[in-house]
Amino acid sequence: MAKLTKSAKEVRGRKMLAVRLKDGRYHSSSSNRWLERQLNDPYVAEAKERGYRSRAAFKLIQLNEKYKFLAKNKVIVDLGCAPGGWSQIAASYLKGTGCLVGLDILPTEPLSGATFVCQDFTADGATEKLLELLHGERADVVMSDMAANTTGHQQTDHLRTIGLVEAAYEFAKTVLAENGVFIAKVFQGGAEGELLSDMKQHFKKVSHYKPDASRDKSPETYVVALSFKG
Ligand SMILES: C[S@@+](CC[C@H](N)C(=O)[O-])C[C@H]1O[C@@H](n2cnc3c(N)ncnc32)[C@H](O)[C@@H]1O
Structure with missing residues (x-):
């Protein structure tokens, strides 16, 4: 599916x-x-028809069509998972194998093959909880679709989102297996400055990709870091 x-x-x-x-x-x-x-929105209609929890599911499908990181037996962490569209797609690749752990500040309806944590990712104990659920396994994929609630003030929104990306990235570096993949939603010009140069040091390939399902008017894009050097 x-x-x-x-x-x-x-x-x-x-x-x-x-x-x-x-x-x-x-x-x-x-x-x-x-x-x-x-x-x-044709993606909203198509998501409804396919039983996806969000139109965002198509963004992951398209990211995966380009970079091919989802497969059976993978250990996957889904940050900002609610309502669960990305997790549905990831679980459909895992087919009951591997491990899928999601986290969101909002509750996520249960999904077969996934474990969800309802917690603020930036709060104390969130990353420890995720590590506990991974039972010491290293992750093959850390993907973050987290987006802070927008305030309408562009610079504030940008800074808040960058804060989430940086936190997700720091977590990814502690948990990814060698050759692991990190994907995160970013805004405006994408990952920039120190964050981007750090990614380039720790991953063999770093690029940006805006899937077709990401609205043209939205400033979002995704940073995709492949082959974690460990
Ligand atoms: C675009 S939605 C994710 C959609 C999801 N990928 C899907 O396919 O259904 C962004 C999510 O980020 C979550 N989020 C924002 N800030 C967060 C934080 N500090 N900790 C955890 N989740 C957060 C929001 O609650 C929201 O559910």
Whole structure:
């Protein structure tokens, strides 16, 4: 089920009836705009049809189509896992093998083949809890789709998200196995400065990729670090 049998182009080209909402029908024009976007988004429709918990699932499918890091027997950590779209895709590759541990500040509905922790990743004890659930195993993949709630102030949002990426990266370095993969959502120009140069020292290949399912208007992209040197 995890293979994207339809190409991204086909999903995008999915025939949708354009829905326009009348102003004032819902609470605010911003929630109206959000609803309108959801109703007109082919990835939302496709996710619903396939039973994915989020349209974000397609981002992981497309990241994996490009970099091929999901497979049976892998040990995978999913940071910012709620509502569980990425975990669904990861679990469909694991097919009951390996290990999948997810963490989110929000609760995630149970999923067969995954263990979820409901905790703030930046709070004391979060990384220890994840390590405990990995039972001493090193991870093959640490993936973070964490995004701080936006404040509307671009610089603050950028700094808060970078804080989460840095925390995820520090954790990845302590837990990844040799040749492991680190993937994280980043905003604006992507991973920059010291963070990027540190990644280049510890991984054989570091690049950025914006999957088709990531909205054109969104400043998000993903940093993908391959082959951890250990
Ligand atoms: C874009 S959503 C993730 C969607 C998910 N990958 C999926 O496929 O369903 C971002 C998530 O990051 C989580 N998050 C934000 N800050 C966090 C933190 N400090 N600790 C843990 N999770 C956090 C949010 O609660 C949210 O669920």
